[in-house]
Amino acid sequence: MKKQIILSLVVFAAVLVGAAVLFGFSNDEVKYPDNYRNWTHVKTLILEKGHPLYDAFGGIHHIYANQKALDGYKNGHKFKDGSVIVFDLLETVVADNAVAEGNRKVVGVMEKNSKKYKDTGGWGFEGFKGDTRERVVKNMDGECFSCHLSQKDKDFVFSDYRK
Amino acid sequence: MKKQIILSLVVFAAVLVGAAVLFGFSNDEVKYPDNYRNWTHVKTLILEKGHPLYDAFGGIHHIYANQKALDGYKNGHKFKDGSVIVFDLLETVVADNAVAEGNRKVVGVMEKNSKKYKDTGGWGFEGFKGDTRERVVKNMDGECFSCHLSQKDKDFVFSDYRK
Numbered sequence: 001m002k003k004q005i006i007l008s009l010v011v012f013a014a015v016l017v018g019a020a021v022l023f024g025f026s027n028d029e030v031k032y033p034d035n036y037r038n039w040t041h042v043k044t045l046i047l048e049k050g051h052p053l054y055d056a057f058g059g060i061h062h063i064y065a066n067q068k069a070l071d072g073y074k075n076g077h078k079f080k081d082g083s084v085i086v087f088d089l090l091e092t093v094v095a096d097n098a099v100a101e102g103n104r105k106v107v108g109v110m111e112k113n114s115k116k117y118k119d120t121g122g123w124g125f126e127g128f129k130g131d132t133r134e135r136v137v138k139n140m141d142g143e144c145f146s147c148h149l150s151q152k153d154k155d156f157v158f159s160d161y162r163k
Numbered sequence: 164m165k166k167q168i169i170l171s172l173v174v175f176a177a178v179l180v181g182a183a184v185l186f187g188f189s190n191d192e193v194k195y196p197d198n199y200r201n202w203t204h205v206k207t208l209i210l211e212k213g214h215p216l217y218d219a220f221g222g223i224h225h226i227y228a229n230q231k232a233l234d235g236y237k238n239g240h241k242f243k244d245g246s247v248i249v250f251d252l253l254e255t256v257v258a259d260n261a262v263a264e265g266n267r268k269v270v271g272v273m274e275k276n277s278k279k280y281k282d283t284g285g286w287g288f289e290g291f292k293g294d295t296r297e298r299v300v301k302n303m304d305g306e307c308f309s310c311h312l313s314q315k316d317k318d319f320v321f322s323d324y325r326k
Binding site: 037038040041043044045046047048049050051054060062064070096097098099100101131162163 | 200203204207208210211212213217233263294325
């Protein structure tokens with residue numbers, strides 16, 4: 001009898017896992033953008049002390065796009081599923097009338113999946129602290145999308161591809 | 164007789180062209196680096212007023228590398244023939260506590276060909292004005308190599324790949 005109960009539980013668990021795989025019940029975590037340093041560099045911007053976003057994003061940031069995102073930038077800011085955009089934020093090192101790149105503060109990521117992230121404009125948002133895989137975004141909507149919402153006409157993407 | 168002379172001249176010209184192709188008698192012009200905006204972004208640096216190189220290179224510059232040059236950066240700064248490095252210099256636009264990218268000033272290029280450019284460390288140097296194909300370097304040695312010579316231990320390349 002005990003064996004039967006255990007067997008039933010095992011079968012039940014297997015069915016649950018199977019259903020999850022079959023129907024796509026996965027978590028909504030945004031993947032770390034492996035290899036993004038080889039993607040296309042979209043643009044760069046430096047935010048200095050006194051800028052309204054300095055506390056969150058002060059420093060020098062580079063935007064990188066994978067091929068699908070690059071196509072999106074060049075196709076009137078219409079981004080297909082699979083587009084990934086990276087916001088690579090580094091400290092600035094100011095010395096001798098030069099501004100150089102310092103340590104990495106955060107790797108911000110936008111990943112397009114119109115079904116998975118339908119509540120945030122089709123974009124999943126995440127940040128990875130420094131050079132780690134430590135996730136920093138607790139609430140995509142409140143911490144990210146609420147600001148990107150202002151860019152609705154540009155598919156919620158602030159940056160433009162600089163030629 | 165006139166026909167024979169013309170025919171002889173045509174044959175002579177054809178032989179010259181053939182010899183040039185066969186023995187590689189080409190000019191030593193550095194090619195414009197088509198598609199470099201899709202190459203890997205190596206690093207960025209901003210030179211401000213007061214920097215010793217401001218007059219020549221003031222603004223924000225990005226370094227881009229083709230695959231061979233990227234391999235060179237990652238292989239102890241040993242660059243194989245075919246390596247191409249781009250120095251993309253843009254004006255800076257400073258406003259509201261932010262430093263943005265402005266117009267392109269020059270596209271600087273280093274192209275490795277140890278035979279063709281043996282007098283300048285194996286590197287050919289060129290600059291293309293703004294968004295044009297107008298060449299600005301008159302004398303690779305005096306205008307470029309004389310300064311890069313200080314980087315002999317790094318195969319004459321100043322920049323390092325920023326992770």
